[in-house]
Amino acid sequence: MTRLASLKLLLLALHCCYLLVPSQSSLNNEVSALIAFKRAIFEDPLRVLSDWNVIDGNPCNWTGIYCSRTLNRVITLNLSSSSLKGFLTPEVGLLNFLQQLILNDNLLLGTIPRQIGLLKRLSLLDLSVNRLSGPIPPEIGNLTNAVKIDLHSNGLTGNVPPELGNLLSLTELRLDRNRLDGSFPGSNSLSSSSSPDGMSASKGHNTGLCRLPRLRNADFSYNFLVGLIPACLKYLPRTSFEGNCLQDKYAILQRSTEKCGALTKSKGAIEEAYKHSSEQPDHRKQSQPEWLVILEIITGSLMFVFCISALATALKLCKPKSSQTLPWKRSSNCENQLKSSVDGEVLKNIARIYRQELEVACEDFSNIIGTYPDSIIYKGTMVGGQEIAVVSLCISKDQWTSYLEFYFQNKVAALARLNHGNISKLLGFCKEDDPFTRMLIFNYASNGTLAEHLHYGEECRLSWLRRMKIAIGIARGLKYLHTELQPPFTICDLNSNSVYLTEDFSPK
Numbered sequence: 001m002t003r004l005a006s007l008k009l010l011l012l013a014l015h016c017c018y019l020l021v022p023s024q025s026s027l028n029n030e031v032s033a034l035i036a037f038k039r040a041i042f043e044d045p046l047r048v049l050s051d052w053n054v055i056d057g058n059p060c061n062w063t064g065i066y067c068s069r070t071l072n073r074v075i076t077l078n079l080s081s082s083s084l085k086g087f088l089t090p091e092v093g094l095l096n097f098l099q100q101l102i103l104n105d106n107l108l109l110g111t112i113p114r115q116i117g118l119l120k121r122l123s124l125l126d127l128s129v130n131r132l133s134g135p136i137p138p139e140i141g142n143l144t145n146a147v148k149i150d151l152h153s154n155g156l157t158g159n160v161p162p163e164l165g166n167l168l169s170l171t172e173l174r175l176d177r178n179r180l181d182g183s184f185p186g187s188n189s190l191s192s193s194s195s196p197d198g199m200s201a202s203k204g205h206n207t208g209l210c211r212l213p214r215l216r217n218a219d220f221s222y223n224f225l226v227g228l229i230p231a232c233l234k235y236l237p238r239t240s241f242e243g244n245c246l247q248d249k250y251a252i253l254q255r256s257t258e259k260c261g262a263l264t265k266s267k268g269a270i271e272e273a274y275k276h277s278s279e280q281p282d283h284r285k286q287s288q289p290e291w292l293v294i295l296e297i298i299t300g301s302l303m304f305v306f307c308i309s310a311l312a313t314a315l316k317l318c319k320p321k322s323s324q325t326l327p328w329k330r331s332s333n334c335e336n337q338l339k340s341s342v343d344g345e346v347l348k349n350i351a352r353i354y355r356q357e358l359e360v361a362c363e364d365f366s367n368i369i370g371t372y373p374d375s376i377i378y379k380g381t382m383v384g385g386q387e388i389a390v391v392s393l394c395i396s397k398d399q400w401t402s403y404l405e406f407y408f409q410n411k412v413a414a415l416a417r418l419n420h421g422n423i424s425k426l427l428g429f430c431k432e433d434d435p436f437t438r439m440l441i442f443n444y445a446s447n448g449t450l451a452e453h454l455h456y457g458e459e460c461r462l463s464w465l466r467r468m469k470i471a472i473g474i475a476r477g478l479k480y481l482h483t484e485l486q487p488p489f490t491i492c493d494l495n496s497n498s499v500y501l502t503e504d505f506s507p508k
Contacts, residue, residue: 183227351428422477
């Protein structure tokens with residue numbers, strides 16, 4: 001009898017061990033998913049994926065992988081701040097036991113795959129500070145165990161998915177610093193009240209984001225959201241909604257009308273933006289265009305003296321009969337002489353890029369990374385793979401004067417002279433009349449401005465060594481402009497917003 005009982009206990013123990021050990025097929029699925037993730041990464045400068053070897057067969061020993069002790073299944077994928085460049089593969093949805101997906105502070109491209117909604121056990125999703133684009137997939141609403149979702153500082157577009165209202169366990173949601181548009185998904189059927197912990201509560205039927213009873217921290221700032229803020233979200237700080245296009249008294253520091261309209265412009269963005277800005281009060285017309293101010297930050301105030309000198313020389317060539325004649329009322333013959341002189345001498349050795357090439361590179365001018373009242377900045381990729389930043393002037397042909405043409409071409413010539421590792425490099429210009437186009441093409445600095453990292457990014461990214469590298473690079477650039485370049489340049493407004501950082505944190 002005792003032997004029989006012992007035998008039963010042994011069989012029961014073996015059965016429990018069998019249940020706890022994962023099947024070979026499930027392990028193979030995890031390995032296949034992780035190898036597919038590795039293949040989608042085409043730049044790994046820190047070699048964090050070097051030990052991801054399929055021959056090993058046990059991903060629990062790989063860098064950034066953490067497994068459960070009992071089931072030996074992958075529960076955490078943490079490759080934060082690893083300088084990885086590539087795409088987020090759909091196979092990540094095969095990691096059925098994954099609880100934490102942490103890929104922030106990398107250079108991930110493309111869209112968020114909809115298969116991410118298959119990670120039913122996921123509690124933490126952090127894809128912040130990457131270069132992801134496209135809409136947030138509605139399948140994200142299937143992550144019913146999610147407690148924190150952080151997608152800030154990407155290039156995500158489209159609406160805020162109402163499916164986020166399904167995440168009843170969510171306590172923190174960060175969607176700030178993207179290009180999301182549309183209105184907030186969420187409303188209360190009855191008036192809301194404030195709960196003791198500061199959160200909004202309502203007895204009525206809630207929809208969208210108003211269905212999140214545990215949401216305590218949320219940030220939607222610096223997008224292009226419109227409309228009103230739902231009453232259920234007004235317990236959040238007002239700074240959580242700044243930098244949008246909201247028409248709500250609770251919202252502060254909203255974008256200008258020009259910036260809000262620039263996101264929806266297509267091929268006619270340049271002419272449309274100018275017409276919109278021309279409807280502003282007259283004091284705007286009397287001030288200098290903002291694109292000139294941006295260029296003057298790069299070239300320095302000494303360029304202004306150069307332009308005045310060149311203009312005076314050109315006026316002497318025109319020989320006006322009366323000294324009382326205004327300089328801008330000269331004859332058409334003088335304007336033609338001025339234009340032909342500039343075209344023939346100043347721009348002949350500078351690369352001219354055609355608008356058709358830039359349309360292809362910038363995806364039909366849909367990839368907007370910056371907007372100003374008088375200019376739009378696009379990001380593009382040339383045929384050879386080179387990433388570029390295109391500054392397009394928002395002005396119509398009817399408003400373009402001979403003086404602006406003269407000023408523009410001299411600015412192009414001045415920028416083309418700059419050749420230093422810590423100065424933004426002008427690659428070329430685009431000058432066409434049909435459709436009217438004036439553009440400047442620069443090298444693209446993928447890490448944003450120094451101001452973003454100092455005031456909005458995570459401090460851990462700017463280590464002491466990186467701060468020293470940035471400071472030394474700025475000093476070298478100033479030395480080049482002030483002492484090595486003839487004639488020298490003087491920077492009139494040097495601040496953290498005018499310093500751009502490359503992938504390796506070199507200042508431009």
